[in-house]
Amino acid sequence: MRTSDLVGSAAANTFRSKTRTLLTILAIFIGAFALTLTSGLGTGINAYIDDTVTSIGATDVMTATKPADSAGGVPGSDTGPVEYDPDVVSTGIPGASVVALTPDDLDALADIEGVLEVEPTRSISPDYIEGANGDQFVAGVGTLIPGMTVQLEAGTVPDDDATEFEAVLPLSYVEPMGFDDGESALGESITIALTDAERTTHLIEATVVGVAEEALAGPTGESVLPNEALTDALFEAQTTGLPDDEVERYLQASVWFDPNATDEEITELKDLLAEEGYNGTTVADQLGAFTTIIDGIVLVLNAFAIIALLAASFGIVNTLFMSVQERTREIGLMKAMGMGSGRVFTLFSLEATFIGFLGSAIGVGIAMLVGTAASNALSTTLLSNLPGLTLIAFDPISVTVIVLIVMLIAFLAGTLPAAKAARADPVESLRYE
Incomplete structure (x- = not known):
């Protein structure tokens, strides 16, 4: 039997027991639907964060300040009263005073290894x-x-x-x-x-x-x-x-560094700034905690979707085991006519993969429709104060990967019943009642 015949036969055999197959597809659909929505949620939020990052500042620039505690402490700390220093300037945030930067500080920053350019931030x-x-x-x-x-x-x-x-x-x-x-x-x-x-x-x-x-x-x-x-x-x-x-x-200065610098090199530059008495803060530092929380939430939601898919995989195993049981004589006849064990294994594996494809394709398609509609509705109501935010966005590569992952899970779930069918003895199978 040619490969094309195997694929056609697998697709036709999938719906021999329509109710059982549809219930299995429904279970896969739920997992794929949830996984697509959570993936789209992560894509949309991370895209918005990326836009926010670029609106806050360039990725190759860090903000340099001189903390007030380097000049004798911060008011309200356990060190007791702090001696007045005319160079200490309040940033408007309680406990976040800094020492005003002078031309000498700007020269000192420019001399630090890894610093390409320094420009003071003029407060108006x-x-x-x-x-x-x-x-x-x-x-x-x-x-x-x-x-x-x-x-x-x-x-x-x-x-x-x-x-x-x-x-x-x-x-x-x-x-x-x-x-x-x-x-x-x-x-x-x-x-x-x-x-x-x-x-x-x-x-x-x-x-x-x-x-x-x-x-x-x-x-x-x-x-x-x-x-x-x-x-x-x-x-x-x-x-x-x-x-x-x-x-x-000046309250602060912008420090440019190599745009191709690695995370380790950026950390080294921060350490060099600290040795000279300055704090260096990048845009990633300002939004780091926020992105970590969002990624964590999306990861947990994805985990629930994966659990749903794993549960659906047991449905595939059950569906195919019952199919193998019901088609025992047919399997014996195929092997008696010369179909090898490898071909039998491939046939049932393709059936499992086809079930996975149907469930994932339907789940992904409906998830994209529901997610897009929900995102559009939210952007004009609850999230109207966050212009530019597409809460749920879908990346074609991510969507394709989800379908392939579900098909892989379905294939792996189908290997056990497929292996049972491949090992079947043709003589005993033909005698099966």
Whole structure:
């Protein structure tokens, strides 16, 4: 019997006992359905995390700070009262004060092995921003470093090479500031007001070149994103009246390293920073715990799906054992006509694999339909405050792997009854009643 005949015969024999086969396929369907949904959940969430990572910062950049405890302790610690240090600056987070970085610190960071470039992060605190309708709103000014991405609702990111003042406006500010929508805000002017050290208010106008969607994390949210020219103008206005040594004081700095650096090399760079009294934090560090939790949840859900598939495999064993029992005379006749044991084994193994294929294909197909519909519904209701999130997304490679895994489980489950059929004695099989 040719291979094509074996495949056709296996497919035809699968539905000799329709009820038993359909129940087995249903059991496989449940496992494949659950495994596909949990895999899609992991794919969707991890894709959103990847987008969030790129919106927080570049993967080849770490944030360097100088912790306050290197200068004598942190207020509220067990070391008792801390002596006042004018260089210690609060980050706005309780217990998270840092020592202000100076040009000497920037030079020290640049001299550390593995550091390619150092750039201070200039903190700008405007009083308010004002739009077309003249209403004034509290907002921050973010920083857009190379490699960082912004999810835009309209327009483009600011051009750092432009001499004109350009900015990206958060989507939540568009209508309150008098613009109909994101597109209508493009090309319009906004005014950023800030007060310098001499208590003089500066009004600086910028052109809106983009409107940013809300994000789970990143430079947007309640912040305007300026280009380099606007950042320089705002910083210069804010520091007017300050002594030179006060102007060049920074909460943190961005440290660039080799984009191809391994995890071990990044850890070594952090250790070198620590030896010099600095903390280095990458984007992966900021979201590390979050991604670990998500991966753990998806792994547990996948484990339940695998258990369901293993339970279904016993159904395949039972189905084929009963099929072998019912077809004993037929097996004897096939072997008496010259079909070898290997061919008999292949025939029943193909039947098991075909059952696995049907159950997995139906399970995967329905899971994709249900998952896509559920994800679309959630994105407009419960998860509408997380733009850009596709909760359940399906990767073609992952879906294909799931089908192949289920077929492999079905094949392995069918080996026992297939081996029994292959070992059957043709004479005794023909005498079977």
